[in-house]
Amino acid sequence: MTLVGWGQIALTLALVLVCALPLGRFMARVFGDERTFLSPVLGPVERGVYRLSGVDGREQGWLAYTLSMLVFSLVSFALLYANLRLQAFLPLNPQGLDGMAPDLAFNTAASFVSNTNWQAYSGETTLGHFAQMAGLAVQNFLSAAVGIALAVAVTRAFARSGVATLGNFWVDLTRATLYVLLPLAVVTALAYVALGVPQTLLGAVEATTLEGAKQTIALGPVASQEAIKQLGTNGGGFFNANSAHPFENPNALSNMLSIWAMLVVSVAMPIMFGRMVSRERQGYAIAAAMFALLIAGTAVVYWAETSGNPLTTALGLDPAAGNMEGKELRFGQAMTALYVAVTTGLSCGAVNAMHDALTPLGGLVPMVLMQLGEVLPGGVGSGLYGMIVFALLTVFVAGLMVGRTPEYLGKKIEAREMKLAMLAVLILPLVILGFSATAAMLPAALASLNNAGPHGLSEILYAYTSGAGNNGSAFAGLNANTPWWNTTIGLAMLLGRFAYVVPVMAIAGSLAAKPRAAATAGTFPTDTPLFVGLLVGIILILGGLQFFPALALGPVVEHVLMLAGMTF
Amino acid sequence: MLRHIRPAVSLLALLTLVTGLAYPLAVTGVASLVFPAQAGGGLILRDGKTIGSALIGQNFVDPRYFHGRPSATTAPDPADAAKSIDAPYNAAGSGGANLGPTSAKLIQRIKADADALKAVGAATPLPADALTTSASGLDPHISPANARMQAAAVARARGLPAEKVAALVAAQTEGPILGLIGESRVNVLALNLALDALK
Numbered sequence: 001m002t003l004v005g006w007g008q009i010a011l012t013l014a015l016v017l018v019c020a021l022p023l024g025r026f027m028a029r030v031f032g033d034e035r036t037f038l039s040p041v042l043g044p045v046e047r048g049v050y051r052l053s054g055v056d057g058r059e060q061g062w063l064a065y066t067l068s069m070l071v072f073s074l075v076s077f078a079l080l081y082a083n084l085r086l087q088a089f090l091p092l093n094p095q096g097l098d099g100m101a102p103d104l105a106f107n108t109a110a111s112f113v114s115n116t117n118w119q120a121y122s123g124e125t126t127l128g129h130f131a132q133m134a135g136l137a138v139q140n141f142l143s144a145a146v147g148i149a150l151a152v153a154v155t156r157a158f159a160r161s162g163v164a165t166l167g168n169f170w171v172d173l174t175r176a177t178l179y180v181l182l183p184l185a186v187v188t189a190l191a192y193v194a195l196g197v198p199q200t201l202l203g204a205v206e207a208t209t210l211e212g213a214k215q216t217i218a219l220g221p222v223a224s225q226e227a228i229k230q231l232g233t234n235g236g237g238f239f240n241a242n243s244a245h246p247f248e249n250p251n252a253l254s255n256m257l258s259i260w261a262m263l264v265v266s267v268a269m270p271i272m273f274g275r276m277v278s279r280e281r282q283g284y285a286i287a288a289a290m291f292a293l294l295i296a297g298t299a300v301v302y303w304a305e306t307s308g309n310p311l312t313t314a315l316g317l318d319p320a321a322g323n324m325e326g327k328e329l330r331f332g333q334a335m336t337a338l339y340v341a342v343t344t345g346l347s348c349g350a351v352n353a354m355h356d357a358l359t360p361l362g363g364l365v366p367m368v369l370m371q372l373g374e375v376l377p378g379g380v381g382s383g384l385y386g387m388i389v390f391a392l393l394t395v396f397v398a399g400l401m402v403g404r405t406p407e408y409l410g411k412k413i414e415a416r417e418m419k420l421a422m423l424a425v426l427i428l429p430l431v432i433l434g435f436s437a438t439a440a441m442l443p444a445a446l447a448s449l450n451n452a453g454p455h456g457l458s459e460i461l462y463a464y465t466s467g468a469g470n471n472g473s474a475f476a477g478l479n480a481n482t483p484w485w486n487t488t489i490g491l492a493m494l495l496g497r498f499a500y501v502v503p504v505m506a507i508a509g510s511l512a513a514k515p516r517a518a519a520t521a522g523t524f525p526t527d528t529p530l531f532v533g534l535l536v537g538i539i540l541i542l543g544g545l546q547f548f549p550a551l552a553l554g555p556v557v558e559h560v561l562m563l564a565g566m567t568f
Numbered sequence: 569m570l571r572h573i574r575p576a577v578s579l580l581a582l583l584t585l586v587t588g589l590a591y592p593l594a595v596t597g598v599a600s601l602v603f604p605a606q607a608g609g610g611l612i613l614r615d616g617k618t619i620g621s622a623l624i625g626q627n628f629v630d631p632r633y634f635h636g637r638p639s640a641t642t643a644p645d646p647a648d649a650a651k652s653i654d655a656p657y658n659a660a661g662s663g664g665a666n667l668g669p670t671s672a673k674l675i676q677r678i679k680a681d682a683d684a685l686k687a688v689g690a691a692t693p694l695p696a697d698a699l700t701t702s703a704s705g706l707d708p709h710i711s712p713a714n715a716r717m718q719a720a721a722v723a724r725a726r727g728l729p730a731e732k733v734a735a736l737v738a739a740q741t742e743g744p745i746l747g748l749i750g751e752s753r754v755n756v757l758a759l760n761l762a763l764d765a766l767k
Contacts, residue, residue, distance in 0.1 A: 004744075007748055008748060011748070011749075045586075049582050049583075052578055052582060053574070053575045053579045053582065054574050054575060054578070055575050068572045068575070068576070071572040071573060071576045072572070072575075072576040072579070072580070075573070075576040075577055075580055076580055079580065122661065122663070124660055124661060124662065125660065133588050133589070134584055134588035134589060135588070137588055137591075137592065138583065138584045138587050138588040141583070141587040142580070142583060142587070170575050170579060174579065174583070177583055177586070177587065182586070182587065182591065185591065186591065186594070186595065189595045189599075190598060190599065190602075190603075193595075193599040193602075193603045193606050193607050194602075194603055194606065195606070196606045196610055196623060197606070198606070198607055198608065198609040199596050199607045200600070200607055200608055200609065201596060204660060205618060207611070207618045207619055207620045207621070208617055208618070208619060209619060209620055209626045209627070210619060210620075210626065210628070210633065210757070210764065211626075211627075211628060211629065211630050211633070213626075213627065215620060215624075215626060215627075215657065215659050216658075216659060216660040217609065217611075217620070217621055217624055217659040217660070218659060218660045218661075219608075219609045221595070221596055223595060224592040224595040224596070225592070227595075228587075239704075240661065240663045241662035241663050241664065241703055241705065241706070244662075244664070244702070244703030244704040245662045245704045245706065246621075246623040246624055246625075246704060246706055246707070246708055247609065247621075247623060250610075250623045251750065252744070252749045252750025252751070253745060253750075255750075308696075309669045311669065311670065312678055312696075312699070312700075315675070316682050316686065316692040316693055317678070317682070317693060317694055317696045317699055317700075318694060318695055318696050318713070319693070319696075320693075320696075321695070323669065323696075324696040324697050324700040325665070325667070325700040325701060326665065326666070326667075326700070326701065326702070326703050327700075327703055328702050328704060328707050328709075329637070329707055329710065329711060329751060329753050330707075330709055330750060330751060330753055331750070331751070332751040335749075335750075351703070352703070353703045354664035354665075354666055356664070356666040356667070357664065357665065357666060357667060357668065357669070358669075359669050360668075360670075363668075450666050450667070451666075451667065451668040451671050452671075452672075453670060455668035455669075455671065458668070475666070475668075476663070476664065476666050477666030558668070558669075558670055561670060562669055562670050566670060567670050567671065567672040567675050568670055568672055
């Protein structure tokens with residue numbers, strides 16, 4: 001670890017904070033029905049969209065809101081599935097690629113609709129430009145907008161008092177797309193092109209190398225997809241190597257832009273939350289807990305990767321550069337470590353290094369960050385509502401300790417809310433550990449592993465963690481494009497997204513109906529360092545402890561065996 | 569349930585037009601006007617022919633050239649499409665080796681490559697990037713230490729004075745932006761082009 005390395009990390013995070021503050025306040029205006037500087041341009045578009053779609057903008061209760069979201073996601077899934085299966089008959093397919101197999105198309109459609117972007121296919125050899133642009137990139141916008149809409153609905157439950165409604169899903173979805181994601185994406189995409197990311201409708205270029213060999217260089221509309229892939233915490237790369245590919249991420253500056261883009265909306269969400277509930281400090285408290293764990297995770301990866309691999313040092317490799325296997329030279333260890341932690345703390349899942357090749361402890365961190373529930377700071381929207389679930393659990397535990405009815409932002413938290421919150425947080429361990437245990441016993445599943453020994457278990461565990469957490473990054477040695485993996489990871493992604501959010505929306509509905517009580521001397525304040533510390537503790541204990549035995553058998557054992565000089 | 573279907577279908581269709589067609593096409597239009605070189609992939613032409621992209625590494629095996637990092641990219645086997653064969657720097661199929669730190673395959677590969685380097689007189693410790701595969705398999709850069717290690721052999725193969733090649737390496741070394749962001753590195757294709765231009 002070096003001072004210059006930490007300087008780069010600090011600079012990047014500072015830039016995120018500087019931009020997230022105004023963005024969060026802007027979003028509070030957008031979703032609070034106020035005029036913004038974009039209204040003169042986008043207002044007519046927005047109204048036109050509503051008129052053509054028959055959206056009246058009437059407020060919905062939690063059930064109608066959730067149903068609208070589920071129907072929208074189902075229609076999105078069906079259309080994307082058809083697009084992928086039928087791509088041979090669709091336009092803008094310069095390489096004449098065939099349609100996807102049914103299991104792969106199911107997996108990919110589930111992946112992009114659930115904001116996961118797990119990729120069992122290889123972009124440049126499987127998908128034409130139409131499937132990438134009109135299929136995947138659209139879901140990059142819309143699945144992110146769905147997340148934002150849900151978080152806004154949950155936020156309104158705390159902002160309102162004694163009402164039955166949470167807003168209108170169609171309006172929130174449209175506004176999240178048009179006012180938040182689209183303008184950010186246009187600016188970011190052009191910045192990417194300026195930094196060297198290609199943006200063309202050509203398919204591939206034939207080059208004759210200096211030595212006279214042929215090199216086919218895959219090209220395409222990369223920058224436009226890259227921008228929304230990062231901003232919407234989607235993570236599905238245009239190319240197989242994702243953000244490690246020099247066209248997706250050509251230099252240190254584009255790398256910094258990528259990290260900024262994946263963080264900025266998710267960090268703006270708690271700021272928006274604080275604004276909308278009229279207590280900005282509440283938003284800062286949530287953001288502080290997110291950053292504390294994110295920076296801790298970054299530090300562990302940075303330390304583990306710069307410590308290097310003793311097995312290769314013994315062969316004469318210079319340990320000063322750290323573990324360079326599976327990493328690109330231009331980013332450096334510090335900004336690679338930050339990328340690893342951010343992309344998994346975030347449920348983004350883009351990668352600028354191959355996580356499979358990380359040192360055992362360097363690979364443990366991304367797994368843990370995902371298993372903590374994707375709230376650090378989590379996907380756009382999903383991070384905020386996940387964090388609110390943890391905040392409810394925290395005030396409940398605090399209430400138990402002092403024997404008072406817990407309250408969060410003036411709303412009494414009672415048995416119904418606690419049962420629903422527990423239901424939500426149980427989904428993740430159930431899906432991850434259940435599927436991992438099954439796969440570890442099935443020869444058909446084990447045939448896909450690229451590594452033996454404890455690292456093989458890590459590959460399995462990582463795959464289901466990434467799917468259920470809607471992350472989408474991978475220990476990519478695992479050959480996931482088989483019917484078993486495509487089907488089970490597809491299910492894990494759908495459960496991780498939709499089975500989680502239904503109880504959360506039920507909590508929101510029940511809280512919106514409650515009156516907002518004034519704070520008294522006996523109220524546990526939820527905007528203090530004490531609360532932040534307690535929240536971090538609850539996340540670690542509730543989110544992390546259930547996975548500890550599995551992690552001990554995977555990365556922890558591998559670390560010990562690596563120090564003992566063993567290979568597999 | 570049914571009354572949600574109309575807004576779902578029509579919103580999806582309209583937002584697909586905006587985000588799936590208007591957005592990428594508008595970005596493509598602006599990009600090709602304002603940043604034509606970058607938008608086209610940073611292609612390098614020599615004598616009117618495309619010789620590659622400044623951003624994408626190439627597979628160098630000739631001793632008269634500097635070599636890039638090991639690459640783990642593959643291509644479909646022409647004899648059997650279900651299998652794949654090694655195809656370093658395949659820019660139509662990026663990817664890494666994905667071998668974990670305790671993989672016997674990884675350690676054997678690195679040992680074989682390290683032994684080969686030591687046999688031709690490379691000093692230890694060896695630059696790590698010379699023996700590890702990159703994440704994309706297309707990494708265009710090597711470390712300055714790696715370039716310096718190769719310089720003498722390249723000079724010998726070309727019949728050039730060693731100092732001249734070493735000076736070229738120094739000239740082609742790029743530092744971090746503002747001395748802070750990124751790493752010191754050498755673009756292998758640019759370095760080899762500069763070598764060819766030496767007379």
